[in-house]
Amino acid sequence: xxxxxxxxxxxxxxxxxxxxxxxxxxxxxxxxxxxxxxxxxxxxxxxxxxxxxxxxxxxxxxxxxxxxxxxxxxxxxxxxxxxxxxxxxxxxxxxxxxxxxxxxxxxxxxxxxxxxxxxxxxxxxxxxxxxxxxxxxxxxxxxxxxxxxxxxxxxxxxxxxxxxxxxxxxxxxxxxxxxxxxxxxxxxxxxxxxxxxxxxxxxxxxxxxxxxxxxxxxxxxxxxxxxxxxxxxxxxxxxxxxxxxxxxxxxxxxxxxxxxxxxxxxxxxxxxxx
Numbered sequence: 001x002x003x004x005x006x007x008x009x010x011x012x013x014x015x016x017x018x019x020x021x022x023x024x025x026x027x028x029x030x031x032x033x034x035x036x037x038x039x040x041x042x043x044x045x046x047x048x049x050x051x052x053x054x055x056x057x058x059x060x061x062x063x064x065x066x067x068x069x070x071x072x073x074x075x076x077x078x079x080x081x082x083x084x085x086x087x088x089x090x091x092x093x094x095x096x097x098x099x100x101x102x103x104x105x106x107x108x109x110x111x112x113x114x115x116x117x118x119x120x121x122x123x124x125x126x127x128x129x130x131x132x133x134x135x136x137x138x139x140x141x142x143x144x145x146x147x148x149x150x151x152x153x154x155x156x157x158x159x160x161x162x163x164x165x166x167x168x169x170x171x172x173x174x175x176x177x178x179x180x181x182x183x184x185x186x187x188x189x190x191x192x193x194x195x196x197x198x199x200x201x202x203x204x205x206x207x208x209x210x211x212x213x214x215x216x217x218x219x220x221x222x223x224x225x226x227x228x229x230x231x232x233x234x235x236x237x238x239x240x241x242x243x244x245x246x247x248x249x250x251x252x253x254x255x256x257x258x259x260x261x262x263x264x265x266x267x268x269x270x271x272x273x274x
Contacts, residue, residue, distance in 0.1 A: 001178075003022070003025070007053075007099065010053070010097070011025050011052075011053050012228075014028075014052065014053070017241045018193045019213065019215045020213060021215075022217075024212075024213045024215075026055045027212050027213060027214075028052055028054050028055070028209065028212055028213070028241070029053050029054075029099065029236045030055055031054045031055055031056070031122055031123075031212045032054075032055065032056040032057075032058070032120065032121045032122045032123075033049055033054055033056070033058070033121055033123050033124070033125060033208055034057075034058035034059075034060060034103075034117060034118060034120070034121040034123075034124050034125070035049075035057065035058065035059055035060065035103075035124075035125045035127060035243055036060045036109060036124065036125065036126050036127055036128050036133070036137055037060065037061055037126075037127035037128050037129070038059050038061040038073070038075055038076075038085040038086060038088070038089040038127075039061070039063075039069065039072075039073050039085070039129070039155065039197075040069075040072040040073055040127070040129075040192065040194075040196075040197030040198075040201070041060070041125075041151050041153065041197045041200060041201040041204065042059070042063045042075075042089075042125065042127035042201065043073045043074045043075040043076070043089070043197070043201065044074060044198045044201035044202050044205070044207075045125050045127065045149075045201040045202070045204050045205040046059065046075060046089060046093060046205075046212060047075060047092070047093065047096065048075060048202060049125075049205050049208065049209070050093045050096050050100045050102075051096060051097060051099045051247060052205075052209055053097065053099060053100075054100065054208075054212070055099065055100060055101060055208075056100070056103065056121070057093065057100055057101070057102055057103070058102075058103040058104075058105055058117070058120070058121055059085075059086045059089050059090065059102065059103070059104055059105065060086075060105040060107065060109050060117060061085040061086050061089070061105075062106055062107065062108045063084075063205070064082055064083060064084055064085060065080040065081050065082065065083050065084075065085055065088055067081050067120065070113050071194040072192065072194035072195075072196075072197050072198070073197075075088060075089045075196070076088045076089075076092075077092075082235030084106060084188075086104040086105070086106045087104065087106075089102070089104075090102040090104055101268055103120075105117055108139070108173065109133065109136070109259040110136075110258060110261075111136060111256035111257055111260065111261055112256075112258065114136060114137065114140040114256055115140055115143065115144055116257065118140050118141065118146050119144060119146075121146070122146070122147070122212075123146060123147045123148070123149065123208055123211060123212075124137065124141055124146055124148045124149065125148075125149045125151075125204050125205070125208060126138075126148060126149070126150050126204075126244050127151065127169065127201065127204075129152075131178035131179060132178060132261040133261070134150075134152070134171065134178075134258065135171065135172070135177075135178055135261060136260075137150075137186050138150070138158060138163070138170055138172060138246070139172075139173035139246050139253055139260075140162065140256060141165055141170075142163075142165045142170050142246045142247045142255075143246070143254070143255070143256070144165075145165045145166055146165065147162070147163065147164050147208075147211055148162070148163040148165075148170075148171075148225040149162055149163075149204040149205075149207045149208050149211075150162070150163060150171055150204075151200040151201060151203070151204045152200070153192050153196045153197050153200050154190055154191075154192055155190060155191060155193070156193050156196060156198075156227065156228040156229045157191060157196065157224055157225070157226060157227050157228065157229075158196050158197070158199060158200035158225075158226045159201050159224065159225050159226065160203045160204055160207075160219060160223075160224050160226075161174070161219055161222065161223045161224065161238070161272040162211070162218045162220045163220070163222075164209045164211075164218070164220055165247065166247075167220070167238040167245075168220040168221050168240060168269060169220075169221050169238045169239060169241065169247070170240070170244060170246060170247045172241070172244050172245060172246050172247065173238060173239070173240050173241040173244050173247065174223060174238055176241070176244070176245065179249070183188065195228070196226070196228055199228075200226065203219070203224065207219055221237065221238050221239065221240070222235050222236060222237050222238055223235070223236045223238055242266070
C-alpha cells in the first residue's frame with residue numbers, strides 16, 4: 001500500500017517510531033475493531049483508534065445521547081442530546097479522520113447476533129456496563145477466537161485486561177459467574193468520575209494498537225486495577241482456569257443461548273449508563 005501525502009503527514013509521529021514504521025501503520029489501516037458501546041469507555045477508545053488510523057471501526061449501541069452522558073462520553077456534544085449514539089459517534093470520528101470506515105450497528109447485542117457482528121472484525125473492545133453483557137461478549141470472543149480488550153469502571157476506580165482466546169485466561173477465569181442481580185451497583189447507580197473511563201478506555205485502545213502491531217507485552221494473564229483516589233495502578237496475576245466453562249480443557253459453553261444471559265440489557269439501553 002502506498003500512503004498518500006496527507007496520510008504520511010497525518011501519521012508521521014507514529015511512522016517515525018521504530019516499532020511502527022510504514023509497515024506497522026499499514027497494519028493499523030487494515031485493522032478492523034468493533035467497540036461495544038459508544039459510552040464512557042467506547043468514546044475515548046474509538047476516538048484514539050480513529051486518530052491512530054485503524055481503518056475500520058464498528059460501533060454497537062442502541063441508545064440515544066442524554067445530558068447525563070456528557071460528563072464522560074466525549075464522542076457526544078450538547079447538541080447531540082436525543083440523537084442516536086452510533087450516528088453521533090460516526091459524525092465525530094469521520095470529522096477527526098476521514099480515512100476511517102465507521103460501521104454502525106444500531107442494535108442491542110444479544111446471544112442471537114453477537115457472533116455475526118464480532119465475526120466481521122479482528123478484535124473487540126468491550127465498553128458495556130452490566131455483567132450479563134460482559135459475560136456474553138467474553139463467551140462470544142472465546143468461541144470465535146477473537147481478541148478482547150476488556151475494561152470496567154465505577155466511582156474513582158477501573159480495571160482492564162486483555163484476552164487472547166486459546167492462549168490466555170478469559171473473564172470467566174477471573175469471575176466464573178455473574179454476581180447476583182443488584183449486588184454490585186452500576187455506574188448509573190453508584191456514579192463515576194468522568195475522567196476514569198478516559199484512563200481505562202485509552203488503555204484498552206493502546207492494547208488493541210499493540211496487538212495489531214505485534215509489539216510490546218500485552219496485558220494478558222493479569223488484571224490492571226486503577227485507583228484515582230490513591231493514584232495507583234495495581235497488577236494482579238491471573239491464570240487460565242483449566243476448568244473454565246468456556247475456555248477450559250473441557251468447556252461446557254459451546255454456543256450462545258439467550259437464557260444464559262438473563263438481564264441481557266446492555267449499558268446503552270439504560271439512560272445515563274456507562
